[in-house]
Amino acid sequence: MDVLKKELQEAFSTQKFDCQRLSPMTIAECQVMIKSVTAINHGCAVLSDLAADKSYLSIGTFGEFLGLSAEELSQEVIESVDEDCIYQHMHPEDLVDKRMLELHFFCFLLTLPVEERLKYRSSCCIRLMNRKGEYHYILNQTHILRNSPCGNMWLALCQYDLSPNQTDRAGIQAHIINHETGEVHALSFGEERSKLLTDREKEILLLIKEGFLSKEIAWKLEISVHTVNRHRQNIISRLNVNNSLEAIHTAEAMKLL
Numbered sequence: 001m002d003v004l005k006k007e008l009q010e011a012f013s014t015q016k017f018d019c020q021r022l023s024p025m026t027i028a029e030c031q032v033m034i035k036s037v038t039a040i041n042h043g044c045a046v047l048s049d050l051a052a053d054k055s056y057l058s059i060g061t062f063g064e065f066l067g068l069s070a071e072e073l074s075q076e077v078i079e080s081v082d083e084d085c086i087y088q089h090m091h092p093e094d095l096v097d098k099r100m101l102e103l104h105f106f107c108f109l110l111t112l113p114v115e116e117r118l119k120y121r122s123s124c125c126i127r128l129m130n131r132k133g134e135y136h137y138i139l140n141q142t143h144i145l146r147n148s149p150c151g152n153m154w155l156a157l158c159q160y161d162l163s164p165n166q167t168d169r170a171g172i173q174a175h176i177i178n179h180e181t182g183e184v185h186a187l188s189f190g191e192e193r194s195k196l197l198t199d200r201e202k203e204i205l206l207l208i209k210e211g212f213l214s215k216e217i218a219w220k221l222e223i224s225v226h227t228v229n230r231h232r233q234n235i236i237s238r239l240n241v242n243n244s245l246e247a248i249h250t251a252e253a254m255k256l257l
Contacts, residue, residue, distance in 0.1 A: 004096060004099035004100060004103060004240075005082065005099065005240060006240065007099075007103060008099060008102055008103050008106070009081075011103060011106055011107065012050055012081065012106070015050065015051075015152040015153065016150075016152070017050075017051040017148055017150065017152055017154070018148070018149070018150050019051055019052070021148070021149045021150065022051055022148060022149070022154065026146060026155070027047075027049065027056070027155065030047050030056075030145055030146065030155055030157075031047060031056050031058075033047075033145075033157075034046075034047050034056065034058045034157065035058045037058070037159065038058040038059070038060040038062070039060070041159075041161055042060055042061050042062065043060070043062050043159060043160050043161035043162070044057070044058065044059050044060065044062040044063070044086065044159070044160040044161075045057075045058045045157065045158070045159050045160075046058075046083045046086075046157070046158040046159075046160075047145070047155060047156070047157055048081040048155070048156045048157075048158065049081070049154070049155060050081060050152070050153060050154055050155070050156060051148065051152070051154055053079065053080060053081055054077065054078070054079055054080070054081070055077070055078050055080060055081055055082070055083060056076060056077055057075055057076055057077070057078065057083065057085075058076075059072075059073060059075075059085075062160060062162075063085075064131075065130055065131070065162070066086070066089050066128060066129070066130055066131060067130060067131025067132075068085055072085045081156075083158070086128070086160065089128045089129045089130075090126055090127065090128055090129075091126070091127035091128075091129070091135055091253075092250060092253035092254055093193075093253060093254050093255060094126040094127050094172050095126075096189075096193055096196070096254055097124075097126075097171065097172045097174065097189045097193065098124060098126055098140070098172060100189040100192055100193070101122055101124055101172070101174045101187065101189070102122070102142070104176075104187060105120075105122040105142065105176060106153070108120075108176060109144065109153060114147055114151040117144050117147065117153060118143070118144055118145075118147070119178050119179060119180045119181075120143065120144075120176060120177065120178055120179070121141050121142060121143035121176075121177050121179060122141065122142045122143070122174070122175070122176050122177075123139070123140070123141050123173075123174070123175045123176075123177055124139075124140050124172040124173055124174045124175070125137050125138065125139055125140070125163055125165075125169070125172055125173045126138050126140055126172050128160075136162065136163075136166060137162075137163040137165065137166050137169075138160050138161065138162060138163060139159075139160070139161045139162070139163045140158065140159065140160055141158070141159045142156060142157065142158045142159075143156070143157055144156050144157075145157045171188060171189070171190060172189075174186070174187040174188070174189065175187065193254065193255075193256070194256065196238060196239070196254070196256060197235060197238060197239075197251065197256055200231060201231050201234060201235050201238075202251075202256060202257060203221070204217055204221070204228060204231045204232070204235070205235055205244075205247060205248060205251055205257065206257060207220065207221075208232070208244050208247075208248065209248045209257075214228045214229055214232070215228075232244060235247050235251075239251065
């Protein structure tokens with residue numbers, strides 16, 4: 001379950017890189033940087049290469065806090081810009097809001113002159129489950145470290161640190177911040193999240209939850225079985241799940257039903 005992952009990947013793919021002009025030395029320098037960051041704050045840092053669809057991880061003791069396996073703790077490079085070993089511990093409601101923030105931040109940066117993009121970062125507070133099955137609030141920041149020679153957003157740094165404030169709150173407290181001017185833009189995704197499924201799709205999902213078959217749903221709603229099944233597939237695709245049962249659990253976790 002990772003809603004909006006596909007949409008985000010499609011947005012990233014709009015950038016066209018001249019990979020021959022990308023310096024491996026720059027990546028190596030940034031790898032050293034993220035290891036220094038985690039050594040100081042004992043959090044987790046992820047360097048994402050948007051050109052190669054690859055990430056470099058520095059997890060440190062944060063991985064032990066999450067209860068990552070020995071194999072996951074040993075990972076330094078993954079063939080994806082997504083740190084799934086972290087995302088799988090995220091509260092479902094926060095995961096979709098974080099995806100919305102990532103997509104909003106990326107699209108916002110695309111509107112800026114190349115030289116301005118490095119001045120901004122996104123910030124939020126998400127819930128991650130630790131090895132004991134308890135959710136803790138984690139501060140998360142993302143910003144572009146390097147642009148490519150042709151002016152694309154190339155290397156992005158994502159940081160995770162335990163929040164000093166563990167009191168319950170509404171939403172992920174999403175912001176986009178200009179670190180030079182101090183300008184802050186607050187964002188809220190509650191309304192946008194509620195529109196991930198249409199009213200008809202929610203209606204059909206609730207009927208599926210109650211145990212009705214497609215033909216029974218078609219009769220109740222006075223639509224064709226084909227239309228019901230098409231809505232089923234749209235729901236499964238939109239929520240990025242494998243079947244209707246997973247769709248119900250995901251929609252409930254995201255408070256869509």
